[in-house]
Amino acid sequence: MALKDLDAEIVRIRDHRSRTYYTEALRAYRSGAYRAAISSAWVALVFDILLKYRELSAAGDAEATTFIGGWDKAIAANDVAKLLEHERSLLEHAKTKMGLMNLQEHRLLQRLYEDRHLCAHPAFAVEDKLFEPTDELVRTHIVSIVDIVLSQRPVQGRKIFEAFSTDVQSPGFPSDEGKAIQFVEDKYLSGMRSEVLKNFGIILAKSLIKNVPAEWDNHRIRIVDALNALRLRRSESWQEILTAVAKLINDDDPELRPRALAMLADFPELLPRVEEAPLAALQEVASSDAQLVDYPEAFAAVELEPFKEALLTRFADLSRTEAAEVLNVVAAKMFWPNALERFGNSGSYRNAEANFDRFIRPFTEGMTEEMLDQVLEATRENGQIWDAGGVPDRLFELLKAKQPICPSAGSVDEFFLSLSSRLRTRFDDVWEHLRSLGWEEPEQLPDED
Structure with a gap:
């Protein structure tokens, strides 16, 4: 120099x-x-x-x-x-x-x-x-x-955790994952030494698994984002954190098993570190433990092979209310076939509207063209759905939220042609929106009304 x-x-x-x-x-x-x-x-x-x-x-x-x-x-x-x-x-x-x-x-x-x-x-x-x-x-x-x-700031030890606790409970904490990760990096990680980074990560993980401190429990997504900041920005410290977190899971507290399942779903790289006995206990929780329904975040572990079949079965056996509570937290695509079936089996107008909100709307963010096609198919095959007063508006809002992704032209044509002239007018907002995305109205069959 x-x-x-x-x-x-x-x-x-x-x-x-x-x-x-x-x-x-x-x-x-x-x-x-x-x-x-x-x-x-x-x-x-x-x-x-x-x-x-x-x-x-x-x-x-x-x-x-x-x-x-x-x-x-x-x-x-x-x-x-x-x-x-x-x-x-x-x-x-x-x-x-x-x-x-x-x-x-x-x-x-x-x-x-x-x-x-x-x-x-x-x-x-x-x-x-x-x-x-x-x-x-x-x-x-x-x-x-x-x-x-x-050149360093004296923000270490207990004070940094107190500052983070205030931030994570504040309305100002970023809701977007990328912005949250950058916020944690800029305000916290950039000024931390490796020992503090490790302690920071372990405290965050403990809050997810042990619910300590309890006041963080309603901010689980923010805690996960903060841990992802460590995973993405401090890979060396992250490996040490994984070792410590795996020990928490392997200690196998029965009351904490649903939380451990959710932790594995958020950070699947932990799975190879889980020992045989705790893994078997977690599989049993996924299969039959009644307390699983009280912690819907655990159903996210359906994406992990050791728990997939058990959690798919558990979800299918849930009541409509319980299943809706799970989807409100975890809209895993593996639950889509069952959710679509529940919607398609709607038995009344009001039930159809409620089921749209319960079983279709939660999948909005990750919905694909194929899934939109399936929604249209389920709608046109059940008169309790297509004739429900609130369904056209709900379908319009869904399509607006997904643009420029839209259902296939063939699926839209089938839906359009399946409706009488009278019913088509109730979906005018849907047709106009799809036209703006390039759909062309098919040649209509003679009106049978």
């Missing part, structure tokens, strides 16, 4: 007081006083860590408060031995207790600590030979203190 790059590092340092100490190290380096530069770099590092501790303590971090309290007490008592003890333990405490650095970063800064001893205490040198640090070593130390500590 060139000298001008070291100058540019100053603007990255958050606190103006830390910049002063950094500047002293930089001046010593420029003048060739390498031992003085290393000693000054260490002072800048310690000073900045203590500033961060004080900031975290002021925000209510108990661990930072305890450490700063001990430090200030030693200063007040002029207890040099105690201060030296605190200085020796500072890097380890910052890594282990506060998450301000990862293991590799700790090693780099520990080397600075050791070199500082050689520079400040000549007696530490071997055979009365003065320690002569190289230009490259000094520059590495100066850059490291900025990259690892001086």
Whole structure:
């Protein structure tokens, strides 16, 4: 790194007081006083860590408060031995207790600590030979203190989880998955060390599996999005998180099995890590456990081969009300044939309208041309559906929501021709919409009314 790059590092340092100490190290380096530069770099590092501790303590971090309290007490008592003890333990405490650095970063800064001893205490040198640090070593130390500590925000430990808890319960949390992932990346992941990233992921996973804290339970999708941010943006930490989450599932708490099923559905890469006995227990839950209906998110595991057949059978056996509750949460395409059948078997006008809302509308987002064809087919084959007053409007709204995807021309033609002239007029909004998408009205058969 060139000298001008070291100058540019100053603007990255958050606190103006830390910049002063950094500047002293930089001046010593420029003048060739390498031992003085290393000693000054260490002072800048310690000073900045203590500033961060004080900031975290002021925000209510108990661990930072305890450490700063001990430090200030030693200063007040002029207890040099105690201060030296605190200085020796500072890097380890910052890594282990506060998450301000990862293991590799700790090693780099520990080397600075050791070199500082050689520079400040000549007696530490071997055979009365003065320690002569190289230009490259000094520059590495100066850059490291900025990259690892001086440029970083002191948002670690408990405070980051408190901030996330507030965000995840706020109406301002992005509802779009991509925007939510970017939000979590920008506000949280970008400022986290690896240890904190791992803890963050484990806490999020625990909230999904153990419902702790309970106030996050109504924001499950947001928690999943936050975990996906870790999965997509921090792949190395994600592997450690998967190991910890797999252990939670393998501990196999019977009351938490439906939640574990939902977790596997959201993150199927966990499945190979589930041990044989817990997997068998989860399959039994999918097959027969009554509490499964109380946690409809578990039905998303229908996409996983070990649970597919059991959950398809369970869904088919649900009452209309129970099935609608599941689809309101999990509109898995594997449930579509059964949902379509329930709609097609509507036995009255009002039942047809209700069944459209229960069993067709939930699939809107992922609905394909083929599925739209099937909706038209089910509608034209049941007079309780095509003659229900609320069906035309519902069908129109569905088609508008899916444009430019639309049913095939052949399917629309069959539906159009199956209706009498009187009934066709009730679907005028549907025909007009389809015309705007390129459909051409077929030649009509003689009206039999």
